[in-house]
Amino acid sequence: QELQFIFRENLPIKIFVINNNSLGMIRHFQEMYFSSNFAQTVENKGYSAPDFVSIAKAYKIKAMYIKSIDEINNISELLANDEPCLFDVQVGNTTFVYPKLEFTKPIYDQEPPLDRDLLDELLNYEDK
Numbered sequence: 001q002e003l004q005f006i007f008r009e010n011l012p013i014k015i016f017v018i019n020n021n022s023l024g025m026i027r028h029f030q031e032m033y034f035s036s037n038f039a040q041t042v043e044n045k046g047y048s049a050p051d052f053v054s055i056a057k058a059y060k061i062k063a064m065y066i067k068s069i070d071e072i073n074n075i076s077e078l079l080a081n082d083e084p085c086l087f088d089v090q091v092g093n094t095t096f097v098y099p100k101l102e103f104t105k106p107i108y109d110q111e112p113p114l115d116r117d118l119l120d121e122l123l124n125y126e127d128k
Helices: 002-008 024-033 052-058 069-080 116-123
Strands: 014-019 062-066 085-090
Touching: 014 052, 052 062, 052 085, 062 069, 069 085
Parallel strands: 014 085, 062 085
Antiparallel strands: none
């Protein structure tokens, strides 16, 4: 429905899907904590990513795949116009997402860790 709203209102929104064709954050946890026992997170192991470009085009939104860094130069015209557009940026399925939450740690203490002084300053921001 969000894509239909973007099209109907002709919003100049550019959507970038960083597509690793897996449930990347969960896959990363499975690699780290479950000996790479991938279940329901990667292709051929119970997961398949939708075709985001086809979905966007079904809503009459311009869309394209970006499969290599060399193709970045091909999108400048689409970025400069006022039309909505979706870019499906293909990355490897072992691409990790950072920062990330780790087991047993509070949500504000993600990996890689923030500088402790900066973290204390951010956590105590409202006290000032």
